[in-house]
Amino acid sequence: xxxxxxxxxxxxxxxxxxxxxxxxxxxxxxxxxRGSVIRVDDDFVLVDVGLKSEGRIALxxxxxxxRDVDLKSGDRVDVYVERYEDxxxxxxxxxxxxxxxxxxxxxxxxxxxxxxVEGIIFGRVKGGFTVDLNGAVAFLPGSQVxxxxxxxxxxxxxxxxxxxxxxxxxxxxxIVVSRRAVLEETRAHERSKLMEDLKEGQVLDxxxxxxxxxxxxxxxxxxxxxxxxxxxxxxRVNHPTxxxxxxxxxxxQVIRFNPETQRISLGMKQLEADPWExxxxxxxxxxxxxxxxxxxxxxxxxxxxxxxxxxxxxVSEMSWTKKNIHPGKIVSTSQEVEVxxxxxxxxxxxxxxxLKQCMDNPWTAFREKHTVGSIVEGEIKNITEFGLFxxxxxxxxxxxxxxxxxYDQEGEAALKNFTKGQIVKAxxxxxxxxxxxxxxxxxxxxxxxxxxxxxxxxxxQVVTCVVKQVVENGIEVxxxxxxQGFIKRNELAKERxxxxxxxxxxxxxxxxxxxxxxxxxxxxxxxIKAREVEEEKAAMxxxxxxxxxxxxxxxxxxxxxxxxxxxKKTKKDEE
Numbered sequence: 001x002x003x004x005x006x007x008x009x010x011x012x013x014x015x016x017x018x019x020x021x022x023x024x025x026x027x028x029x030x031x032x033x034r035g036s037v038i039r040v041d042d043d044f045v046l047v048d049v050g051l052k053s054e055g056r057i058a059l060x061x062x063x064x065x066x067r068d069v070d071l072k073s074g075d076r077v078d079v080y081v082e083r084y085e086d087x088x089x090x091x092x093x094x095x096x097x098x099x100x101x102x103x104x105x106x107x108x109x110x111x112x113x114x115x116x117v118e119g120i121i122f123g124r125v126k127g128g129f130t131v132d133l134n135g136a137v138a139f140l141p142g143s144q145v146x147x148x149x150x151x152x153x154x155x156x157x158x159x160x161x162x163x164x165x166x167x168x169x170x171x172x173x174x175i176v177v178s179r180r181a182v183l184e185e186t187r188a189h190e191r192s193k194l195m196e197d198l199k200e201g202q203v204l205d206x207x208x209x210x211x212x213x214x215x216x217x218x219x220x221x222x223x224x225x226x227x228x229x230x231x232x233x234x235x236r237v238n239h240p241t242x243x244x245x246x247x248x249x250x251x252x253q254v255i256r257f258n259p260e261t262q263r264i265s266l267g268m269k270q271l272e273a274d275p276w277e278x279x280x281x282x283x284x285x286x287x288x289x290x291x292x293x294x295x296x297x298x299x300x301x302x303x304x305x306x307x308x309x310x311x312x313x314x315v316s317e318m319s320w321t322k323k324n325i326h327p328g329k330i331v332s333t334s335q336e337v338e339v340x341x342x343x344x345x346x347x348x349x350x351x352x353x354x355l356k357q358c359m360d361n362p363w364t365a366f367r368e369k370h371t372v373g374s375i376v377e378g379e380i381k382n383i384t385e386f387g388l389f390x391x392x393x394x395x396x397x398x399x400x401x402x403x404x405x406x407y408d409q410e411g412e413a414a415l416k417n418f419t420k421g422q423i424v425k426a427x428x429x430x431x432x433x434x435x436x437x438x439x440x441x442x443x444x445x446x447x448x449x450x451x452x453x454x455x456x457x458x459x460x461q462v463v464t465c466v467v468k469q470v471v472e473n474g475i476e477v478x479x480x481x482x483x484q485g486f487i488k489r490n491e492l493a494k495e496r497x498x499x500x501x502x503x504x505x506x507x508x509x510x511x512x513x514x515x516x517x518x519x520x521x522x523x524x525x526x527x528i529k530a531r532e533v534e535e536e537k538a539a540m541x542x543x544x545x546x547x548x549x550x551x552x553x554x555x556x557x558x559x560x561x562x563x564x565x566x567x568k569k570t571k572k573d574e575e
Contacts, residue, residue: 032102035055036074036077049093057079116182146183148209163179200256206225206250215231218252224264255270280344293332313355370393370428377425380424398428427441457524465485467506470505473489475487
């Protein structure tokens with residue numbers, strides 16, 4: 001009986017001890033303990049943690065941030081006990097959870113202190129990337145990778161980076177980190193230091209941050225500067241995108257810096273040699289060069305002679321014959337053209353070029369081919385109130401003035417016999433190359449009917465005129481039947497009261513003295529007043545004497561009577 005009781009007591013003590021052992025081991029679940037690696041297979045690692053059986057852990061759990069596993073037998077590792085044993089009697093262990101538990105504790109402490117953490121970007125997920133924070137996996141949003149958008153993140157992957165923890169949720173296992181926050185904090189420090197040391201003329205490295213129509217903003221490391229389009233290159237840059245792209249590394253010089261506004265003006269071309277140095281000697285006036293049309297405006301075209309050196313071909317220097325035409329109809333952008341240097345102003349950085357000077361001057365060619373007096377034939381291109389425009393060689397015109405159309409017709413009457421498009425012949429009267437004018441005459445193809453009538457006339461001669469027309473400022477007359485003449489109002493009489501055109505009638509004959517003769521047009525200007533003054537002088541000389549006692553009226557009366565008698569006698573003889 002006693003032995004039975006003793007056996008029962010021993011059995012109960014053993015059961016109690018066993019239960020206590022099981023409870024003790026069950027308390028290990030959910031904790032991190034240290035074990036020893038027994039064996040490494042292809043996919044699993046067998047770990048002894050000092051319990052009744054070993055535990056198996058997937059080999060991949062020992063990898064970090066995409067790196068290869070470096071594990072061998074005997075290595076000591078921390079593992080997380082998920083379950084004391086499974087249905088196969090094995091202990092369920094996890095290396096990932098052990099590392100995560102340890103990392104979470106450290107990260108929570110660092111987050112509380114707002115400290116930076118180090119991690120490795122090892123994967124891509126929707127909207128961002130995954131980061132290994134020494135065992136804990138965090139999410140890095142795409143917008144938090146860098147200050148500027150990064151097209152290729154490959155260079156950042158696999159290497160340690162500094163991050164700032166933005167958010168942690170242990171219950172859900174979420175961690176959000178930012179690399180951008182770290183960079184911005186660093187940039188703020190660099191910006192302060194850069195602004196203290198910044199000086200005009202300083203050469204810096206930068207990154208093109210943004211491009212506009214008028215230039216590009218360059219990040220100098222915490223501070224931006226403006227690179228104006230005119231300071232990108234010595235050669236013409238119509239838009240900054242022709243020379244720059246966002247993200248491009250550039251070397252720039254500080255042109256201007258305003259410490260108060262913190263505005264920085266940058267330049268790239270200032271780091272290159274100025275192509276305008278010695279430009280006057282390089283491009284002398286009158287020399288011809290081949291260039292490329294870079295820009296066309298309403299007033300001309302810009303031609304690049306070399307990178308950074310452009311000249312303007314004004315619209316007036318583009319063609320000998322095409323006037324009032326847009327330059328774009330003569331040349332096109334990127335076209336290679338031959339130009340002549342007309343003027344160089346190094347101070348204003350201006351070169352005046354000529355396009356037409358590299359072509360034959362049609363007026364010079366016409367003058368060499370057609371001498372004055374030669375006859376040409378052409379089409380009437382236009383009829384205006386002052387004459388005819390006749391097309392001659394090439395694209396140039398000659399003008400027949402109204403006065404050179406006909407001998408016997410004037411004004412609009414002379415134009416009525418001609419129509420646009422009509423082919424006519426004309427004589428070359430004059431060629432003015434400088435003024436680009438060719439004077440032609442149609443009436444000169446015939447003999448001048450007035451030439452014979454004017455051949456014996458001389459200046460100062462008194463002739464008999466026939467009044468042709470009375471006008472407000474004088475009278476129009478004819479001499480010798482066909483010659484045209486004119487007597488101005490103040491030349492109609494010696495006495496002012498008699499200087500009235502209305503006292504003359506058409507068809508009336510008057511005597512007048514010739515003042516001028518126009519040999520080309522055979523036209524005369526005459527004066528009755530000059531004739532009367534001369535007759536008075538002659539009368540004084542013939543009938544007057546110092547001691548005769550005759551009055552001026554007596555002398556003039558006698559002279560007039562004598563002249564009247566002479567006229568009557570002449571008329572009687574004619575009858």
